[in-house]
Every structure is written in structure tokens, then in C-alpha cells.
Amino acid sequence: MTSPILQVEDLKKYYPIRGGVIARKVADVKAVNGVSFDLYPGETLGLVGESGCGKSTLGRTLMRLEEPTGGRVLFEGKDLAHAKGKELFDLRAEIQMIFQDPYSSLNPRLPVRDIVIEPLEVHKMGTASERLDKVVALCRRVGLKEEVIGRYPHEFSGGQRQRVGIARALALEPKVIVADEPVSALDVSVQAQVINLMVELQKELGLTYIFISHDLSVVEYISDSIAIMYLGRIVETGKKETIFSNPTHPYTRALISSVPNPDPRKRRVQVAIEGETPSPVNPPSGCAFHPRCPFAVEACKKDVPALESFTQTDDPRHNVACIRKDEIEPHFKN
Amino acid sequence: MPLLEVKGLKTEFRIEEGVVHAVDGVSFHVESGETLGIVGESGCGKSVTAMSIMRLIPDPPGHIAGGQILWKGKDILSMPDDAMPDLRGNEIAMIFQDPMTSLNPVFTVEKQLGEVLEKRFGLKKEGARARAVEMLEQVGIADPSERIKAYPHELSGGMKQRIMIAMALMCEPDLLIADEPTTALDVTVQAQILHLMKKLQEKVGAAVILITHDMAVVAETCDRVAVMYAGRVVEFCDVYRLFEETKHPYAFGLLKSIPKEGLTKEDSLATIEGIVPSLIHPPTGCRFADRCFKARDRCRSEDPQLRDVGDGHLTACHFPIEEGDE
Numbered sequence: 001m002t003s004p005i006l007q008v009e010d011l012k013k014y015y016p017i018r019g020g021v022i023a024r025k026v027a028d029v030k031a032v033n034g035v036s037f038d039l040y041p042g043e044t045l046g047l048v049g050e051s052g053c054g055k056s057t058l059g060r061t062l063m064r065l066e067e068p069t070g071g072r073v074l075f076e077g078k079d080l081a082h083a084k085g086k087e088l089f090d091l092r093a094e095i096q097m098i099f100q101d102p103y104s105s106l107n108p109r110l111p112v113r114d115i116v117i118e119p120l121e122v123h124k125m126g127t128a129s130e131r132l133d134k135v136v137a138l139c140r141r142v143g144l145k146e147e148v149i150g151r152y153p154h155e156f157s158g159g160q161r162q163r164v165g166i167a168r169a170l171a172l173e174p175k176v177i178v179a180d181e182p183v184s185a186l187d188v189s190v191q192a193q194v195i196n197l198m199v200e201l202q203k204e205l206g207l208t209y210i211f212i213s214h215d216l217s218v219v220e221y222i223s224d225s226i227a228i229m230y231l232g233r234i235v236e237t238g239k240k241e242t243i244f245s246n247p248t249h250p251y252t253r254a255l256i257s258s259v260p261n262p263d264p265r266k267r268r269v270q271v272a273i274e275g276e277t278p279s280p281v282n283p284p285s286g287c288a289f290h291p292r293c294p295f296a297v298e299a300c301k302k303d304v305p306a307l308e309s310f311t312q313t314d315d316p317r318h319n320v321a322c323i324r325k326d327e328i329e330p331h332f333k334n
Numbered sequence: 335m336p337l338l339e340v341k342g343l344k345t346e347f348r349i350e351e352g353v354v355h356a357v358d359g360v361s362f363h364v365e366s367g368e369t370l371g372i373v374g375e376s377g378c379g380k381s382v383t384a385m386s387i388m389r390l391i392p393d394p395p396g397h398i399a400g401g402q403i404l405w406k407g408k409d410i411l412s413m414p415d416d417a418m419p420d421l422r423g424n425e426i427a428m429i430f431q432d433p434m435t436s437l438n439p440v441f442t443v444e445k446q447l448g449e450v451l452e453k454r455f456g457l458k459k460e461g462a463r464a465r466a467v468e469m470l471e472q473v474g475i476a477d478p479s480e481r482i483k484a485y486p487h488e489l490s491g492g493m494k495q496r497i498m499i500a501m502a503l504m505c506e507p508d509l510l511i512a513d514e515p516t517t518a519l520d521v522t523v524q525a526q527i528l529h530l531m532k533k534l535q536e537k538v539g540a541a542v543i544l545i546t547h548d549m550a551v552v553a554e555t556c557d558r559v560a561v562m563y564a565g566r567v568v569e570f571c572d573v574y575r576l577f578e579e580t581k582h583p584y585a586f587g588l589l590k591s592i593p594k595e596g597l598t599k600e601d602s603l604a605t606i607e608g609i610v611p612s613l614i615h616p617p618t619g620c621r622f623a624d625r626c627f628k629a630r631d632r633c634r635s636e637d638p639q640l641r642d643v644g645d646g647h648l649t650a651c652h653f654p655i656e657e658g659d660e
């Protein structure tokens with residue numbers, strides 16, 4: 001079996017909440033609360049969950065855009081979470097990010113050429129003319145014509161701006177790309193163009209993606225494996241096929257059955273789940289999902305369930321964090 | 335007679351660069367009790383259509399430049415201004431993507447609901463409070479007598495939208511216009527809100543115009559659909575026909591670009607190449623021609639009109655989708 005390119009181990013990111021006159025720390029928001037997963041080269045891991053569950057914080061923390069509170073992030077064996085100086089600088093080039101809103105993530109005062117060239121300059125790659133050639137080639141590869149590289153972000157449509165964001169992310173030839181809701185702000189026809197581009201680039205360059213999204217149909221399309229997050233923790237992981245045909249954690253089931261189907265003959269009659277995600281400031285005890293869970297028992301309120309292998313499916317990557325996982329009825333897809 | 339009939343509506347905005355023809359000859363109708371979906375990508379004129387029906391277009395820069403909006407047979411556009419508040423509150427209600435558009439951040443829920451109840455139903459303080467608590471309960475808000483003391487920012491997006499629905503349906507309107515009501519919400523909450531709207535719609539007997547960019551939401555909730563593109567309605571039919579016998583190449587492309595169940599990375603997604611035309615200088619002929627795989631010369635010279643291509647299925651296209659088109 002191939003070994004993982006990235007191993008995330010018990011990663012934590014807490015933000016202090018301050019109160020009182022001297023702004024003393026009164027509590028923590030446990031945005032990412034002990035997350036572990038493996039990422040395999042050339043694959044796409046879809047990271048799914050609803051707003052505020054910690055997806056973006058996880059993405060930023062594993063790239064070291066945020067200082068982790070605890071845990072390790074091993075990139076080809078080297079710990080990115082604790083790396084310093086030159087080692088950190090070099091590791092950073094290996095993992096790049098694409099953001100949801102290309103408009104706010106691109107410097108509005110710079111023309112596209114300078115936006116894409118910047119990482120090359122920071123990392124002192126090649127001569128000035130080599131860099132420029134590279135920028136032109138990158139822009140062409142993502143579908144931007146050479147004559148537009150002198151233009152500014154506001155002169156582009158949303159889809160084109162996302163192409164600029166992709167070109168910039170590719171400049172240092174990273175191995176891993178963390179894409180945080182990269183198509184969520186785009187209209188569907190444009191969304192499809194950007195997704196196709198990301199898939200082509202992956203095949204061509206052997207890229208590994210962490211694709212963060214709240215949109216399950218997009219995730220189902222693009223992912224090889226999937227991790228479902230709820231309130232700072234991963235509650236289920238597995239191959240894409242496993243998660244969609246055998247969702248096992250009660251939250252995963254609820255999430256999948258809440259997605260409307262683009263077929264008027266497949267309307268749902270029932271609401272899959274009541275209530276809303278509680279605040280991460282003061283999450284419920286034990287399994288954080290217990291107040292909304294139709295399968296919850298007393299014991300669910302006690303301890304946080306570990307993410308453990310689920311053996312009823314023949315997917316070695318299928319892990320579920322639920323103490324009742326072996327008892328609850330298999331899910332039948334309607 | 336339909337409950338609402340929009341005929342050739344034109345709404346424009348005068349800006350520095352010129353006149354934006356945001357809605358340019360839009361026609362559709364809504365029958366009592368039904369749910370009409372208006373679907374299309376951002377900027378195609380969905381919200382402007384809704385705001386025109388409510389006569390809430392900011393003037394300047396905007397104004398309604400032509401057409402008719404027949405409400406139970408009477409043209410809203412020729413009603414006196416002082417008839418509008420009554421129409422807007424009692425007969426046609428509206429909710430928005432961002433509930434804060436209609437909730438005042440400095441007042442508690444109780445005060446805001448109470449005010450409407452006092453004004454519209456002449457309820458006194460205690461009565462208004464009791465009725466407001468009951469309303470919150472009806473829209474599925476837990477612990478309503480506590481929640482009612484909250485300020486809007488203390489409530490989640492889902493809860494605020496529930497309150498908006500409660501307020502909108504308070505006067506039992508005949509039509510509820512919901513402009514992207516679930517776009518900002520999580521998918522589990524979206525399912526709850528769509529379900530709640532349906533339940534209350536049935537109870538009150540109201541028709542709904544549901545504005546969305548999401549074809550799956552249309553499939554889930556609508557009886558009939560108007561697909562808009564660049565300020566026009568390009569297809570108007572019942573929901574099954576739209577999904578199963580799509581006629582307009584734009585609607586066809588839009589439906590195909592949604593990643594469907596079972597599709598994998600090995601199959602590339604269908605796309606619509608190109609971008610939406612300018613609404614300041616729209617092209618002559620069909621506005622979709624530059625992006626359309628069926629376009630021929632005639633499409634660039636002659637504007638396709640919305641016409642019946644069989645059994646009340648309307649489309650604005652010279653060469654509608656036929657069997658075998660891909």
C-alpha cells in the first residue's frame with residue numbers, strides 16, 4: 001500500500017475567549033479539537049461539514065497559517081506543526097491554498113502578473129525572465145490568455161479570478177493543495193469549469209487535494225475519500241463510495257439525507273434532523289452530536305467517542321466516532 | 335384568472351456607465367396556492383423582478399419602464415402609492431436571504447413582532463405577547479417565551495429566518511415571495527426551513543414565489559418554474575417538464591452542469607462556456623447565442639419570443655432542445 005503524503009495527528013486549534021477589564025482568558029473555542037487523518041498522494045480528500053464546524057480552521061492550521069495548539073502534521077515524515085526557520089519556509093512551498101473568495105484573497109492593487117509571480121520571488125525561484133515565462137505558462141494552463149496578465153483582479157469575473165488564485169497556488173509546484181470552498185461563490189455553470197480545471201491539473205501534475213466544502217454533490221464528484229466534521233472533530237471517514245452508500249455516523253446520515261435531489265420525482269417527505277449545530281464555545285458533553293441524535297442514549301453524554309474502524313463495510317479507511325455504530329440499522333439510500 | 339400575472343415587465347437602472355436593462359420583458363404567472371420557482375444565475379434579474387412586484391425598486395437609480403403586474407386582475411403598477419402598504423403587508427409578503435434586511439437589530443423579537451401585531455390586529459400589549467409566543471412556537475422555535483426576549487444578533491440564521499416566516503405569514507397573505515431564503519443556511523437547516531415554508535403555506539393557503547439559484551431546491555419544492563437568463567424568462571413550465579423535457583439550451587446546460595449522483599472524476603462535468611452578456615449593451619437577437627451550442631445565424635438577428643412549444647410549455651428559443659441533443 002502507498003504511504004500517506006500527509007499525516008495529521010491529534011491536531012488542535014483553540015482560540016481564547018477573553019473577558020473582563022484585563023481581558024483575561026475565560027474560555028477556549030475549540031475550533032479544531034483533536035483531528036487525525038491520513039492523506040494519500042494523488043487523491044482528493046473531501047472535508048465536509050456545516051458552517052463553524054472547524055473546516056477552514058483545520059485547513060489553515062495544517063498549513064501553519066495558524067499556530068496549532070497541539071498535535072502533529074507530518075508531510076513526508078517532517079513535522080510541519082513544529083518546523084522552524086528554513087525548514088518551515090521550505091515545507092510551506094509544498095502545500096498551497098486556494099480560497100473561497102478569490103476577490104478578497106488576491107491583492108486588488110496588483111496586476112495578475114505580479115500576483116502570480118510573488119511566491120516565485122519570495123522563494124527566489126529562477127531569474128526574472130524565467131519567472132515571467134513561468135507566470136505566462138501558468139496563466140495559459142489555467143485558461144487565462146497572455147494579454148490579460150497586466151489586468152487587475154476587479155477586471156475579471158469570479159470564475160477568472162479563481163483561475164488566477166489557482167495559478168498562484170501552482171507557482172511553487174506544490175504537492176498538496178488545500179482548497180477551501182473554492183467554487184462555493186461561483187454560479188453552477190462556472191463552478192463546473194473550475195472543477196474540471198482542478199481535476200485536469202490533478203491528473204496532469206499528480207496533485208493531492210484537500211477539498212473543503214459544505215456542498216455534498218460537489219464533494220461526491222471530486223473526492224476519493226471523505227472526512228465528515230462536526231463541532232471541531234471528525235466523526236466519520238471513508239472512501240467516497242462508502243460514505244455515500246453506507247453513511248454510518250448519525251450525523252453523516254442526517255447530512256446526506258438533507259441534500260435536496262435535483263430530481264422532482266425524488267422529493268423527501270421528512271426532515272432528516274431537527275435543531276442546529278450548537279456553539280463551539282460550550283459544546284455538548286460526550287458526543288457533541290447527542291442532543292440532535294435520534295440514536296442517542298445516556299452513555300453518549302459521557303465520553304467523547306473515539307474515531308474507530310468500522311468493520312461492517314469492507315473499506316479499511318472507514319472510521320466512525322459513535323458508540324452505537326455497530327448496533328444502529330444500516331442506512332438504506334432512498 | 336391567475337393570482338398574479340406579470341406581462342412584459344421592464345425594470346431599468348441608470349448608472350454611470352449607462353442604463354442597465356436588469357429586467358427586460360419578463361412574463362410569467364402564478365396560480366393561487368402554487369409554488370413558482372424563479373431560477374437563474376446571479377445577476378439575471380430574479381431579485382429585481384421580485385422587488386418590482388412589491389414596487390420596492392429604489393428610484394433613483396431604478397424605475398419600472400414598462401409592462402404590467404396584474405394582481406387578481408388589477409395592475410399593481412397603476413395603483414396609488416397609498417394602496418401599497420396594505421397590499422404589501424396583507425396580500426403579498428416577502429422574505430429575504432438575509433433576515434436582517436427586515437429585522438431591526440436594536441429591538442427584541444418581542445418588540446418587533448408586537449409592533450406588527452398591535453398595528454395590524456389592534457392587539458394590546460399582553461395579547462400581542464401571547465400571540466407572538468404562539469407564533470414562534472408554530473415555526474418550531476424551542477423555548478419561545480425566552481427566545482422572544484432576544485435581540486436578532488443573539489439568534490442563529492435559521493432561527494431568524496423562522497421568525498421572518500412567522501412575520502410574513504402573520505397576516506395570511508395570498509402570496510409569499512421568498513428571495514433565496516435558504517441560501518445562507520446550512521443544508522440540514524435549509525431542509526427544515528423549506529419544510530416549514532411548505533407546511534405553513536398549506537395551512538394559510540398562500541401561493542409562493544421561491545427565488546433561488548439552486549436547481550435541486552427547485553426540484554424539491556416547486557410546482558412550476560420560470561428560468562431566467564440575462565433579464566428575460568427563457569423557459570416557463572411545470573417542474574417535471576423542466577427537468578425531463580428541457581427545451582431551452584441554457585436551462586439544458588445549467589441542469590447538465592450539476593454534478594450528479596454516481597458521476598466520478600473520470601467523467602468531466604458539462605459546462606456552459608463563456609460569460610453572461612452585458613445588460614447595458616445586450617446583444618441583438620438571442621442573449622444566449624454566444625454561449626449556445628445550437629445557435630445559428632437567425633439567433634443573432636432575431637430576438638426569440640417566449641412561445642408555447644406544446645401543452646403550455648413555454649420557451650424563448652428558435653431551436654429548442656430536441657431528442658438526441660447533448
Ligand SMILES: Nc1ncnc2c1ncn2[C@@H]1O[C@H](COP(=O)(O)OP(=O)(O)O)[C@@H](O)[C@H]1O
Nearest residue numbers: 347354356376377378379380381382383395613
Ligand atoms: N440598485 C441597483 N443599481 C444598479 N443596478 C442594479 C441595482 N439593483 C440591481 N441592479 C442590477 O440588475 C441586474 C439584476 O440584478 P438582480 O435582480 O439582483 O439579480 P439576481 O437576483 O438574479 O441575482 C444586475 O445586473 C444588477 O447589477
Ligand code: SF4
Nearest residue numbers: 620623626633651652
Ligand atoms: S434562440 Fe438560438 S441561440 Fe438562443 S438559445 Fe435558442 S438556439 Fe440558442
Ligand SMILES: [Mg+2]
Nearest residue numbers: 380381513514
Ligand atoms: Mg438576488
